[in-house]
Amino acid sequence: MSKNTNSAHSEQFYKEKHKEEMKHQVITFAMMIIFTIIAFGLVAGGFSKYFTIPVILVLAVVQFLFQLYYFMHMNQKGHEMPALMIYSGVFAAALTVLGLTTIVWW
Amino acid sequence: MSTHAAEKRGFGAVLWDYLTTVDHKKIAILYLIGGGFFFVLGGLEAMLIRIQLISPDNEFISAQFYNEVMTMHGTTMIFLAAMPLLFALMNAVVPLQIGARDVAFPFVNALGFWLFAFGGILLNLSWFVTGAPDAGWTAYAPLSIISPGHGVDFYAVGLQISGFGTLMAGINFIVTIINMRAPGMTYMRMPLFTWTTFVASILILFAFPALTVGLFEMTFDRLFGANFFKPEMGGNVIIWEHLFWIFGHPEVYILVLPAFGVFSEVIPTFSKKRLFGYSSMVFATVLIAFLGFMVWAHHMFTVGLGPIANSIFAVATMAIAVPTGIKIFNWLLTMWGGNIRITTPMLYALGFIPSFTIGGMTGVMLATAAADLQYHDSYFVVGHFHYVIVGGVVFGVLAGLTYWWPRMFGTMLDEKLGKWTFWLFFIGFHLTFFIQHFLGLMGMPRRYWKFLPDQGLDTGNLISTIGAFFMAAGAILFVWNIIITSVRNEKVSGDPWDARTLEWAIPNPTPEYNFKQIPLVRGLDPLWIEKMEGNGKMTPAEPLGDIHMPNSSFLPFMMSLGLFIAGIGVIFQVDNNSWWIVAIIGFAITLGTMFLRSIKDDLGYHIHKEDLEDKGAGVK
Known part of the structure; x- marks a missing residue:
């Protein structure tokens, strides 16, 4: 600052x-x-x-x-990119888990 | 080669320079040498495949050797040729395009390259011990688990090591592009190649962990008695397929997006127009990446996931055609009304558009889940993905190398030879793979060692093999072009193509610090803006000052070498426990060098202002 x-x-x-x-x-x-x-x-x-x-x-x-x-x-300001990355990562991981749970293990 | 001083030094000094370099420009050359070597190797494997299939019931190579060659062709081309060649372009260009002096983590950059190199060497070491992997490049369980010998062990460990390198490179580019852009270089002023590198790096960050997990499970199943993929012990073979394709489908976009980026640089430059629909291009890139994560199961339509899962993935897959279509039309409209110069890179771009569109169209055909049951595991699929990978990625790499060669080496590849290369390669490519669609529709299965006579497959396979020879001739011509260009060594100006983006604002050869003063970016295509306003060069954004540079280091090489040795030990410890000694030595080297790196302060050095003034290089 x-x-x-x-x-x-x-x-x-x-x-x-x-x-x-x-x-x-x-x-x-x-x-x-x-x-x-x-x-x-x-x-x-x-x-x-x-x-x-x-x-x-x-x-x-x-x-x-x-x-x-x-x-x-x-x-705080300046954390937009880390936030974007974290949410994208969570999205990719959630998709994987969702895919495996619904398709393989259901 | 990129610095004039290099020519005066002996071979040993140059070798040591490249073994220890942390300069992104030299790492780009290393990636180019490594990727080029594996590209030739994978090409030789492809020629063996095509020669074996030149005639029905051929006995040119044995069935086992065919399986190994076929597996290694796919693995080598994807992991060891296409990716490093793209990393070569990214390393050479991205820091220059955003006005940075290097990548964010130069040391990690070098480490990423050496991990890739040693992983690739380890994988190919398998040829000389017990045979190469033979379970297909996808290494589906249970075949990969029961495959005898050490071939698949080399696959798992070798790809694991080179995968670490790829992850590091991806993270490095993300951080570089977020943090190191020159003043005025906002996100929406970044050149498209930087954008696609950025998005591809994010894909690497999120997709490669799935491969890492899958390969660890395979390694533990094969070497340490785990049961992840063994149904008789409660495991599940389908998990490997899911993990592989959760990585594998984004991998396709990791490869093709940077190639899109290359064409998005080449087409505006040689049409003398700014890129049509810049913001929609960025949007399409991000959308492709986003959708790319929810389509992996289209590789698994025949597994029996059920109609609901198949439908969801079919629809998601077809949706990707929309952003891709946006890109195709934007390229066409960039050329429309432009002042087009048919140079070699532009030829590749022109060849790419129809070729890739055919690949995309067969992609939509394959995405139709019901129809896919017919196409699956036939040569139709082989035709499709070669249209996408060769027509998209390889054309992109060749275009990018020809386009940025003056930037990387200061010399211009011969245009006449370049055009010959293009036509040989282009004709050969369509001759080889177009007919394969029809072979597939006639029922020829992929990955088979032989086909029988009088089933209507003879002529098609002969044509395909003839095409492969054309491609080989094109590749040889490209290498020849590189050789004579290096021998002639005629230096050109810093901006031989009359281009638009920041990397061409640097004098030739590129100084090791890239920009003497970081330039001020005033819009999209910054160099073009300055040219149009009659300045001809960039306005500096800072006064001339000392430049902080990173020190060279041998540690990345040693860290990677340690993992390479450890990998060999881990693979062979199943035969004899004493191999653990080798593994421990390897891990000790890696951990030791990591420890050394952690405790030793390496603050780099400064190039002083006075020395910079003498040289007169950089932005004035």
């Missing part, structure tokens, strides 16, 4: 920004802990397998996205 000539002003701006970022990270961290507790709770609570497995998978995906976006800074 290029430094502005008006240094006092920009310093203030970055301070605000870091504060905001910290807030997001703390919230995300708390939510991830809650998600993990829910996942354990579902298994311990003895719910139906057909309910537990999809919910845990969804929670896992959300946690993974939290990790990427808030802790690995993919929500």
Whole structure:
């Protein structure tokens, strides 16, 4: 990030920004802990397998996205290409798994 | 050869220079030598096949040797000839087209080449020990699992090693194109060859892991007693087919997209017009890549996937004809109203359009799942994919080499010989493969050692073999052209074709740092813009300063050599445990050099501003 000539002003701006970022990270961290507790709770609570497995998978995906976006800074500018690559890769891998599960192992 | 200093040095110094180089221009030449060697080798194998099939019931070569030759022809041509030749063009041109001083990871670039080279040598070592792989280039299980001897082991390990190299090269180009474009070179100002290299590299990144997994499973099945593809132990042979084609179909586009890119450079240059429908060309390239991942099962229509799966893959396959059609029409419309110069590269481009269109049309025929049951595993398929690969990729490589030869070597290939090469190759190609469609429709199965007399196949096969000799003559003429051009060694200017893109803005020979000052790109076809505005050369985007260069390194060669030795050990450890010693030595070399690379800081060196001013090279 290029430094502005008006240094006092920009310093203030970055301070605000870091504060905001910290807030997001703390919230995300708390939510991830809650998600993990829910996942354990579902298994311990003895719910139906057909309910537990999809919910845990969804929670896992959300946690993974939290990790990427808030802790690995993919929500910031300049990460469009890595994001594109990751999603293309996920697409190719998902297609492979989908193909094999539906055609070979069904 | 690319630097004038090289000519004054002894052979040993030049050899050492090339063994240790990390310069993308020299790596391009290495890829050209490696790919060219394997292209000739694969061509010789093709000639053996065609001579065997010149007449019915021929006994020219034995059945086992035929299987080996047929397998190695396919494997060599795809993995060891077509891909490296395209990498040669990419390495030679892409950094120059985007205004960069080198690729993003010069060391990895060298490593990628040496892994390819040693993987290819390992694969071909099989000829001299226990026989070459004989299960077809697709190596379908269970045939590849029960095939006796070590042939298929060499296939699995050799391709694994060269596959690592390909993956590295792909990642390197992705990073280079994303990060190292000159100021003003936005994505939508990139030349089409850079675009297709970029998309093909993404395909490499996502498709090659499927091959890596498949080859690992095959290696473990054959050498370490695993049961991935053994139905009697609960394995499944179809998984190999899926993995192979999940890689294999994108591989077709990995090969053909860069060839499309070459033609998209050649046609505008020799029509004196900008490329028609640039943005639709980019869109079509990306769409082909996207669709390319959901069509793999069209190679498996006869496996018995069921009507739903077959229909889905049939429709997806036919959809690819749309973006490909967009490209064909764009090329035609680029030429329309243009000031066309019939040079050798342009001849290849003109020959490519109808040839590739025929290949595409038979592709749509094959995509019709119900009809495919008739065509499958017949010479119709052989005709189809040779129209696509030779008519698309080989024409593209030959066009690209002729077009960029002045950039790579500073000399111009002889135009007269070049045109002779084209006509011999073009006529030979159609003579060889057009008739094969009909042989296939008459029921001649592919991969067979012999065919019987009086089944209506005699004349067709004779014609096909005659065509193969024409192609061989064309290939020999091309090599001869290279030799006499090198002997004559008449240097030309930096822009002998009056071309449009950035790589032609560099003086001849290309300095090792490419651009003395990184140029400012003001639009599509940047050099043409400057020419039209009367500047004739690029405006620099930076003041003259020190240039940071990477150091040469012998480590890539040693890392690859280690894996080569380890591969031999792993293949033969099933016969005798003492071969493990060889494998361990190999792995130790590779890991040792990796360790050395990690702990030793290699910061490169600087070419100083004062030295640059003396030389007077580069953009002023």
